Structure formats: structure tokens, C-alpha cells
Amino acid sequence: VFSIKSYSALNLYSCSLKNEDLKEMLESNKESLKLEAMKRIVGLIAKGKNASELFPAVVKNVASKNIELKKLVYVYLVRYAEEQQDLALLSISTFQRALKDPNQLIRASALRVLSSIRVPIIVPIMMLAIKEAATDLSPYVRKTAAHAIQKLYSLDPEQKEHLIEVIDKLLKDKSTLVAGSVVMAFEEVCPDRIDLIHKNYRKLCNLLVDVEEWGQVVIITMLTRYARTQFLSPWREDALFDENSEKAFYDSDVEKEKADSKPYMMDPDHRLLLRNTKPLLQSRNTAVVMAVAQLYWHLAPKQEVSIVTKSLVRLLRSHREVQYIVLQNIATMSIQRKGMFEPFLKSFYVRSTDATHIKTLKLEILTNLATEANISTILREFQTYVKSQDKQFAATTIQAIGRCATNISEITDTCLNGLVLLLSNRDETVVAECVVVIKKLLQTQPSQHSDIIKHMAKLLDNITVPMARASILWLIGEYCERVPKIAPDVLRKVAKSFTSEEDIVKLQTLNLAAKLYLTNSKQTKLLTQYILNLGKYDQNYDIRDRTRFLRQLIVPNEKSGALSKYAKRILLASKPAPVLESAFKDRDRFQLGTLSHTLNAKASGYLELSDWPTVAPDQSVRNVEVMEPQSLERQPSTRGSDLFAYHLLVLLCSDSDDAKEKKRPKPKLDSVSSHSKASSSSDNTASSGSESEEDTDSDSEPEQKKKKKLSSKPQVRQILSFNCGCKMCLCVTAFQVSSPVFVPPKSHELLHRMSGKGLAVSYHFPRQPCAYSHRMVSVQLTLTNGRDQPLEDICVGEAGPPGIAIHRFATIERLQPEASITVSMGIDFNDSTQAANFQLCTKTDQFSVSIQPAVGELLMPVTMTEQDFLKEQGQLTGMNESSVTITIAPDSMSSQPVGRKVVSVANMGVVPSSQNSIHRFAAKTVSSGSLVLSSVVLQEASTAKLVVNTEKTVLGSVLLRELKTALSQG
């Protein structure tokens, strides 16, 4: 009896309460009675009993104050609303009210229930609620909105276009809470709208580690598909990296040149994805580990895929069901890449306690992994399995031995002998399987084995398994000329038992008879005719067909056509040996880790993984123009607390302008335009605002005109006026400050949450021209409030040392708990790597912090031609030149890694080079505008000469050291 544990007096009624009684309880005034009734009703639902009759009585309690009662009513409502649509409408207004509740959790729960009620008439209400919730200030409510999108879509697919708008909006959300849910909605509603992902790609990659584990799986799967449409294949130089990579690497120059002619450089975004997913291999969630493994399998350069091996093998320790899925995927992988799993061979040894499907999969993998080197170990292990008490498993092992024997020719004989020994096994399944496998093996080299054929012929007396009998008969027929004495005798025996044989045995008996008739008609003519007569009246039409066909073919008569002349050549044609293949051979047409892969059939809703594009799609689509404080894009709502946040935001985004105007009475034109530039091309991307685009265009214009044009720009004009005393600098200004090459931002910790009493601050160098002064390096601080109270009046206090000027960010009046905000500062480091120390003050505390710049961040990239570079370099020799010869990491030998490495260390511009082996980079220091030139000359035997030219000799030598470290690392 299904009972709910309860110590109340109601137990007297036990569970056989009638619906009438429950209705009465629900209508009573007592909360506890209502609750008890609801509990019983939920019990009914759980059992699958119909409780829809009670709908009117239950729905009345939807607005109850008791939370548990309310929740149980929700459960009921969601279950039966579809059946009682009219009555369900009665509850809607309650939810609409709750959607406006000041408590975010109540808003979320109202949306959750409202969107779960599958009543088509409320679609417009749901749509409105989702749209509103998508702009809610609480990330939790926005997450709920993302879930609701899918519910509405399945209720009314016509809403697709509107829902895509909401998805687009939510995809831009920067909260880790929302990311997984909205990507899920994306996958359900519009998985083909890849264009919505572009702008959010980098953000998703960067958020990934902090998203909850279920969201991680969905995002990784989606990004795998995305990457396959957007990046070039990293597998082009397969031959170079495959199993025998070393040989290829030291191989002739011819190949190297071939590689050089079309160098493959991984898109930094492609690398970003690989790098950011790697730590997730350590997740405790097996689905996440599998998702990362399949991502690497489908996206990573071949030589990197093997980092997933260990983690996959680790999953084999998990539950039986997890093992099953993981082993299936390993089976597919191990066909293509033996090397990945060979070191873990022993992890696939079968234990007697494994479930049957686990055993089979392990055998499959062991067979895939067999090579000449390890086959003896594997065969020894197989010998144990053959003796297993689980005879079905023993039979599967014999098949596996057969596959090893055909794949590795050295051991064919050994295996064959072993199998022949097994023929005397007592278990029939084992013997039968042996016969079948031996038959296949003999086909590969029949000449040497007439002994075995004779042995098998003897077996026919005892063996009853049809497949085995059929195999023996086929063997004897096929090689009847090798056993001329035995074959007719065998035919005699089966002729006797023909009527009681299984169909496949009958068919092979017919074949044997026909073949013997052709080769030895003297002895077998009568027998054959007897068998053909039996076959003619068989119940099975296949057998009747075969009989008719064979008779026409072999027995000459006046009607027989031209074919019978060729009868011998037809029936006794030499047949190709069967290829024993893995059942997982073509599983890789499905994305690994998917349901379709497991089933080896396309599951509904399976999304194909596209082939790599042949031409690289535009990379710039992923550039993001504007980086705003975190919550800016959300529309402010007019609820109390939200209003405050809105004001804060308005203050924040206007502060940089205001503050400058107050504190720095500089030409207005300067601050405004340079600010707009900074904001339009921030976020470390290679993109740039309209201004810098114009810059690049102007390269082609005549020099004079260019200068004129430049002087119209406030920023450059300032450089000119500041440096006019120095001749050298004048020519520097002739070089364009170019936009930085994209490198993923490296964030440094400024203030740890622990030492900052809840305030955590990190900073990074966005590599953008500083808005406040051209001599300053711009620094972005991200402040996060880890306390449970708001932080107030955050500002920069005293600063030092004296040589360093700091542009403070405007005071942040209030930072809500768990909120974070990004502000920018300018620091003039005076071209030295001396740390800037300052105090970070809140209303109550002061923290001393310091920012130590890496030397590479003190530079701004400039563009120049190769000629200019050489000219400038010629002027900066002697003391101004420092050089070193380094051993370069092997993977940096082609041009793009060198460029990438240099640029990641130092904010320099790449100078186009006419020679493949020389790479040049140019920049100027931010503070004084001195030129910094660097060149890397690749030489023989993976060495390179690294030269830095600058009049700032200290800076030059530090830079040289850092570049050296970067380039010599792998």
C-alpha cells in the first residue's frame, strides 16, 4: 500500500481517501488539512493515478501564503493545466502579480510556473513575461527566462522570430548563471543561427570555467559545432604530426618548404577555445569531461588530442552506465588513434564482475589496440577470457582473436593453432565460434591447411550449431580438391540428415553438392541429384530457388544456356578473404559523446558537425566593439532598487568625461574625441573605431597629405606639439600608431578578496591609447564586491612614487554585493618598469596596492614599411642595440607562432617582411615616444638571433630578456 508517512490523526483514513474527502479537506479553513490533502494528491500523481477531477478545488489554493502548499499546488497545476485549460486560466493573474514582486526568487518562480502551463491561449502573456524577465536586473530571473523560451517555443513554434530576439539579447548577457541556459535555448530554437554566436564567442569561452556544470556541457557542444564552421582545419599537416612525427620533423627541407608555402596558423579564437576548455577535463562531472574530450577530438590539432586520454580512462572508474558510454567513445577513437590509448592497455582488461556489454566493449578496444608489439600480451589475456564461465563472452573473445589474426599477419598461424586446439573444447558455443573464425582465417591462406580442413570435417559428426555446420560444409566445398577423399563422404552424411537441417546448413549442402558434382562427378552424381530433389520440394523458397538455379547451372541438358559452360568458373571462383572489421569503424560519422553515436543511428534533433571550411571565414565577426560596465546593456526597470542601480550606471558611464573636464582643463576636443576612440575600440580587439580605419587607409596617400591630415587629429597633434624639440621624435610621429594585434587579455590580481575585506580587484592592460593623456598607459580595473553589504565610496587615494603620474578613476559611490564593475585608469610609468603604488580607499578601509607593468605594456605598436624599419634600425646601433642568439622552441619555427609570441609579450606592431626567416616588430614607448624595434632572424638548427634597437637601453635589455624567454618556450 502506498502511504505517506504522517503521524497525524488523518492516518485513520489511510490512503484510500475518496476524491470527495480530499475536496472537502481542500475547502476547509485549516491550512494543515489543505496541506495534507495536497500531499496525498501529489502521492496520487506520483503513482500515475488520475487526479484531474480535483482541479477546481486545488486551483483555489494557488495564492496560498503557505509556501509548501503553494509549491504543491504548482506541481499539480503544471501536471493538469493542459487537460483543464479553462480552469487553469483562473490562476494566471496570481502569477502575473508575482512577476512584479520585489523579491527576485518569487519573480523567477512565478515565471517558471507560468511558462510551464501548457495552455495555448496564454502565449501572448508568456511572451510578454519572458521579454520583461529577459531584461530583469536579477541574473536568476534572466536564467528562468532563458528556460521559459524553450517552453514557449514547444507550445507555439510560431513565436520563433520573437524568441530569437530574446535569445540574442540574453546571449549578450555576461552572467555565468544565464550563459548555459540561454545556449540551451539557442540549441533548441535556432541552432542554425550561428551568426548570433559570433559576438559572444570570446565571452562564452572566457566565462566557461565559471558556468555551472550542466551549462558547460551544452556550451561546449555548441561551440564544437560553431568552431567547425568558423576555423580552418588544424589537421592539414597531418603527416607532420601523426604517429611518426619525429621522423617527419627532421625530414628533408622539401617538406618544410611545402609547409612554409602555405603556413597554417591557428586562429587565436580557435586556440582560446581549446585553452579554456582544457581545465574542465578535471571536472567531477563525467558529462563535462566527455564534452571536452569530444571537443578536442573534433577540433584540436592531432598531436594535442591525446591530453584527453587520461581523463577518459579515469571515467572508467565511474558507474557502469558511465563506463558503457565512455568505452563506446574510446572504441571509436581507438580505431583511428591507437597511440592514444595504447599506454593504458591494461585499463581495458576484463574483470569477471563486469557486465556483459562492458566486457564486449573492452574486448573491442583491446582488439583495436593490438599491434605487433603488444599482441603477445593481449593474446595471453584473451586465453584467460576464452576459459571464462560466461560462454557467450568466450565466443566473443574468439571472434576478437580472429580479428587480431587477420590484422597482424605474424600471428595468424599461432592463432589458428590455438583455435584448432579450442575445437576440442567441451562447450558447443565456443567450438562453433571457433569453426566460423577458422573458416574466415583459412580463406586468407588455404594452401597450407588441408590438415585443419580434415579435422573440421570430422567435427561435423558432433557439432550441432547450424552456423558452424554451414561453415564446415562451405569450407569443404570450397577446397574440395584438397580433400578429395573426404569430401564425398561428408556429402553422403549430410544427404542423410538433409531434411532435419537448418536452412543455412541446407543451402551450404546444396553448394557443396554442386561443387563436388563439378569436380568429382563420378562419385557424387547420384548423391547430388538426390539432394537437388530434396531441395526442390523444400518448404523454404530460398532453398527451392537455389536448387533450381544450381540444377540449371551444373546439370547439362539441351535447354541449358551458355552459362553452364562457365559453371565451374562461377562456383569455384577464388573468393576474396573476408575483412574482419570493427563494429565501430564508421561510428565516427557521428559527433562523439552524442546519443546518435551511442545508438549508431541518427537520433531526432541531431545536429551534424560540418566539415572544416576550405577558406577561412572572416575572423573579425567575433570582434566586439564596445565593452561596457557589466550591467549597462540591461534596460533599467523602474523598481526601487533597480532605479538606484540605474543612476549609478549613468554616473559611471558619464564620469570619465565629466571628471576630465573638471580636473584637467585641456582642450575639450581632445578629451572628447580621444575618449570616443578609446571606447569604440576597447576590449583588446584588432578592430578599431572609424578613426583608426581611416589611419590605415591613409597609408597609401602621399606623405605630405598624410601629415596634414594627421595634424587635424587632436591626439596626434598633441604628440607633435609635445615633442617638437626633438628631431628624432618628429620622425617617430610620422609612423602611425596602429591598433594592437589581438592577444587574449591577461588579468592580474591587484587586491585579493581576502586582503581586501571582500573587495577584489584585478587589472589588465587593454593595450588601447589612453583617453586621459597620451603619455599614460591605460589600465582597466575590475572591482568585485565579495561582501554581503554594499561597498561605498571606492576611490584612489595617495599615489606614488613621484615620477609616476596617475589618472584616478572617478569615485564609485556604491558597489552592490556580488556586483562587479570595470573602470579605467591611466598611469604614466615614465617608460620604466617601476611599480605604480597607490591606495585604494573605501568608505571604511584603505588598501595599498601596486601595479607593476610588464615592459611590453609600455609600448604602442606602430606601422612602418620594411625600408623605414631598416633605416631606423641603422640609426639605432651601437649602445642602442642589444642582441642575443637563442634556441627557439620547435613549434615557433614557422612565422606565425613567432609573431604571436612576440605580440603576446610586447604590444608591438608587425612590420611586413620580404623574407620568411626574418620577423620584424616596431613600437614606440608610450611615455616618451621613443622608437623600439625588434627583429627575430631564424637560423639553422632551430636557433634564432634576436635584436632589439632602442635608445631606451634599459627598457631594451629588459624587453630582450622577456622576448627570449617567450620564444624559447614551447
Place this chain on the structure above:
Amino acid sequence: MIHSLFLVNSSGDIFLEKHWKSVVSRSVCDYFFEAQERASEPENVPPVIPTPHHYLISVLRHRIYFVAVIQSEVPPLFVIEFLHRVVDTFQDYFGVCTEAAIKDNVVVVYELLEEMLDNGFPLATESNILKELIKPPTILRTVVNTITGSTNVGEQLPTGQLSVVPWRRTGVKYTNNEAYFDVVEEIDAIIDKSGSTITAEIQGVIDACVKLSGMPDLTLSFMNPRLLDDVSFHPCVRFKRWEAERILSFIPPDGNFRLLSYHVSSQNLVAIPVYVKHNITFREGSSQGRFELTLGPKQTMGKAVESVLVSSQLPRGVLNVNLNPSQGTYTFDPVTKLLSWDVGKINPQKLPSLKGSMSLQAGASKPDENPTINIQFKIQQMAISGLKVNRLDMYGEKYKPFKGIKYMTKAGKFQVRT
């Protein structure tokens, strides 16, 4: 993603159903029952079963099948991992996860399932958050609830879900602040007939029981972190810190949780703490077989081997056994042919042995294979890999917590082939 869930007991009855989208008729489970009938053992039911309109993904735990109904493509591990999480949660709430416990607590089960998935997508699976939403039932609370009419559902709305540390509930307070860590290692091994090791590996976990007030930030460091070859973490562990310094730095969840699982690098030779001497023979034509088994300690670093349990699946031809244990007790089930011998502690001076005869079916032929022997044991106060925790430090809170570390070694899948 997950459409519906059916719980099926070992006799093939559906005793609970829950739907997150529109209702799927329970007749869909017929395909599951078919597969169940075909399977010789309960474990052999395939975890993924396709049906014409749905896919069934199931896990088997505590003799209950948790069958999830799926309608379209989804990573199967996603569903499997989730179902195991559901079982873990039930176990956490009710102490056991049996049919009876689930039926007794059907309302709590329903409330939990409701919170764990929204429209088939996991919503709250962290036990800390769930416990804030729905209080685990205790006898005391049930009595109090009945008298006062209060409920199991948390009055306060959970805030943990919204925080940057979603695994920890806020406002934790203890009078005694304590943090205990158990380092538990398991040896998986296959030993062949002659006593040589075919394969042996060590897998370990660190389970924690942390009862600390406020928001403590812990760091745990090892004397020999390089032993750890492959690790997986609770989401609270800061991965970067581990990468850089091999230190575990984390804000712990409240209560019990698994901090870390690890694999000890296979380069290190694994010490095998017990050896088995065996002599199991069947003679052709005779209805008697000999059975002799002696256990002894080996490489235990002076620690006692305890809770030893030997089990073996004897061949089908064995009718009965007549054995004499030098210590402990043995049982033999003539139906399943399972022999198990509860040895207890191994005394190195007087090695435990089990000797005697087996009676075989008359006329039956000699079994081909000798049975494998599975051994379970425990060794207290030792991690067989030699892993040692160096220190545990706490930041972010002022009080001084009580700290404790315990080591233990167990047999995992430890098989001896004979």
C-alpha cells in the same frame, strides 16, 4: 532534455513517475521491460534503449532502475550523470535510497525532482542549495511539523543559488568549528595464477566533512603532490592555483562532500598488501574437488589488514562444499554458487586458511576454468601510495578550527585468477 522519469523496481513495477514536459504514457516503459527480460542479469540491461518515438536512458542503483525518457539528441552521459546525482541526493536526504524510503517520502521526492529540473534542464543539483529549499526529513521534524503545522519547505528563499559560490549556503554558524578530511585509497588489481601482478592501480579520493562558520577559505597542501597523476575536483577548487602551485585552495561547501578524486601515476609500483595461496583442483571423472586457500599480509608497512572478505563464484558443476575455516565464517549458496568467507583481521603469526572439499555433480565433466577470487580488505591509518597531507590553513575567518586527517586503504576491484 529530460522529458520524464520513471522509477522501476526489481520486479518490474513502476512505482513513481514524474514529468517535466507534457505527460508521456507509462506504456513507453514496455520497451524497457522487454530489454529487462532479455538480460540475464539486472546489470546487463543496456543503459540506452531506442524506441520509435523516444529514447530511454536508465541507471540501476540500489536495485531500482531510474529510467529517463528523452525525445531528442542529448549527450547520454549528461542524463546518466544527472540520474546518479538524483540517487545521491535521495541517499543524502533519506539515508538510504530504497523503494520503501522513496515511497515513504514521496512528497519530498517530488519537491526535490521539481527543483532539480526545469523543463528537463538541470536547475539546482547542489545538495547545499537543495537543503536550503527543502529540509531533509527527520523523525523529530516530522513530529514537530505535525504538531505545529509547519513545513519541510524552507521559509526563507535560498540565496546560495545567486552567489558566486553557489555550492555554499550563506549564514553558516557552528559552535564547534571543525574540518575533517578522509584520504581513502583503493587498489584495483588483477593477480594471475602464479601470484604475479597483471595490472594494479591506485585510485584515491579525499572526502571532507567541513563544519565551519561563515565563509572560510581553505588551502590544503601535500608533502608529495607529484604522486597525483590525474585529478578531478569539486567545483569549489581553484584550478589555476593547483596548476601553478599544486595547492588545493577552496571555499568549501557546508557539510560532507568529495573534494578530490585522484589517480596515482602508473609509473609508481603499486604495493600489494595481501597475497593468496590457493590450490583449487577438480579431477576428471571424480565427484570430488579440493579447495585450499591461505591468505597472508605483504607490504603493509606494519599495519593490520582488517575486514577481509573473500568471495568467489564457483563453477556451475559444484553441488556443495565442505570447508574448514581457520578463522571467520564462510557461506556457500548452492543456487548462485557464490562462496564467501568473512575472514576478519589477518594475524601474521597465524595465517587464515580455508580448506576442504567440493562435491561435484556426478558424471559432469571437469570445469574448464578455475574460479576467480575477489578480495576486500581495509587498512587503517595508511595511504598505500604514500600520499601525505602537509598542512591545512584557513583564511577569511577569525576563529581557530579543529582539523583532522584520516588515512585508509581499501581493496577496490581486487581479483585473483586461479
